[in-house]
Amino acid sequence: MEEKKENDFKMDTEDLRLLNAFGEALGDLPSEEETRAAWNAFTSRQDAQKRRRIIQMWASGIAAAIVVLVVLIVPRITNEDTIQDIEIFAALDVPEAVITSESNGRITLSTPPATTTQITLDDGTQVTLSANSRLEYPKQFPAEGTREVHLTGEARFEVAKDSARPFIVSSGKMQTQVLGTVFDVNAYPGKVAAVTLFQGRVRVSDEKQTRQKDIMPGQQAILSEDDGFIISEAQLTATEGWTKGEFSFDDAELAEIMKSIGTWYNTSIIFHSPDLLKQRIHFRFPRTTSLEEVVQALNDLGIAKLEQKKGKVIISNYSPKH
Numbered sequence: 001m002e003e004k005k006e007n008d009f010k011m012d013t014e015d016l017r018l019l020n021a022f023g024e025a026l027g028d029l030p031s032e033e034e035t036r037a038a039w040n041a042f043t044s045r046q047d048a049q050k051r052r053r054i055i056q057m058w059a060s061g062i063a064a065a066i067v068v069l070v071v072l073i074v075p076r077i078t079n080e081d082t083i084q085d086i087e088i089f090a091a092l093d094v095p096e097a098v099i100t101s102e103s104n105g106r107i108t109l110s111t112p113p114a115t116t117t118q119i120t121l122d123d124g125t126q127v128t129l130s131a132n133s134r135l136e137y138p139k140q141f142p143a144e145g146t147r148e149v150h151l152t153g154e155a156r157f158e159v160a161k162d163s164a165r166p167f168i169v170s171s172g173k174m175q176t177q178v179l180g181t182v183f184d185v186n187a188y189p190g191k192v193a194a195v196t197l198f199q200g201r202v203r204v205s206d207e208k209q210t211r212q213k214d215i216m217p218g219q220q221a222i223l224s225e226d227d228g229f230i231i232s233e234a235q236l237t238a239t240e241g242w243t244k245g246e247f248s249f250d251d252a253e254l255a256e257i258m259k260s261i262g263t264w265y266n267t268s269i270i271f272h273s274p275d276l277l278k279q280r281i282h283f284r285f286p287r288t289t290s291l292e293e294v295v296q297a298l299n300d301l302g303i304a305k306l307e308q309k310k311g312k313v314i315i316s317n318y319s320p321k322h
Helices: 013-022 032-081 254-265 291-300
Strands: 086-089 099-103 106-110 117-120 126-129 134-138 147-158 167-171 174-178 182-187 194-199 202-206 212-215 219-223 229-233 246-253 268-271 280-286 305-309 312-316
Touching: 086 254, 167 182, 174 182, 194 202, 202 219, 212 219, 212 229, 246 254, 254 268, 254 280, 254 291, 254 312, 280 291, 291 305
Parallel strands: 147 167, 268 312
Antiparallel strands: 086 268, 099 106, 106 134, 117 126, 126 147, 134 147, 147 182, 167 174, 174 202, 182 194, 194 219, 202 212, 219 229, 246 280, 305 312
16 A cells, blocks of 8 residues: 655545545545535634634733733732821811900910910919910809819810819810929810829819829820720820920921821821831921921931921832832
């Protein structure tokens, strides 16, 4: 038997099986030419199907690669485009100058940003009111009962002694009661209220007076989320810095410092990097300077990047190129 050449076509047993598979024409077996044409059509169809399978596999591979690429890329985009803002102080609606108003025998005193003012109450109590703060008090205290004032913001009280008339400072959910002493109350909106005692003795309680604590000089009481009190040793230098016209912090958290800056200049403070909140630094700077100068001084420390944008101060990590 002669050896088959690559392009030769022989009618052997396999060919006959193919012939029968393609069917008969007019009841007769097809001719060799018809069989050759049928075979060529058959192989063409096989080649076409094979090409389609390859194309489908290739397309499926591309689709799978795209899916994998999207899975890899989407988290990156999400992380870059959805930075979580942590606002630790929001600017308040405050006046542009010191305002005093009177109604029904009560006086309201309000201060603008970067300003303190001092007043003496009817009983001789001296009050230093900090920036962006409001104090409501009676023009004349009653002869009997309590001497009560309402504070929003921050103030230093040097209370005139009067054992028959306890002095009460109401500030949000917290009340501070004294007979004669020197203390600070910090109760800005959106912040936990705190009382720091310098002289004498005070008693703090919730607004319903169901919980109360006595604190001693050098201690600070902070109202907790459950309306209880956390008593701790106070950072007196930092606490009384505003009464001396300076920011004064030793090994303090950046979040604490920025809250103080926000309340003084009445500017919103936003962190873009949670890890910076607890970054501890030493910072001392006069409060008589502008916010721009304070921001520049903090940037000079190289700890974080501070930017002023649309009435806000944004704090973020330096880029890797820094």
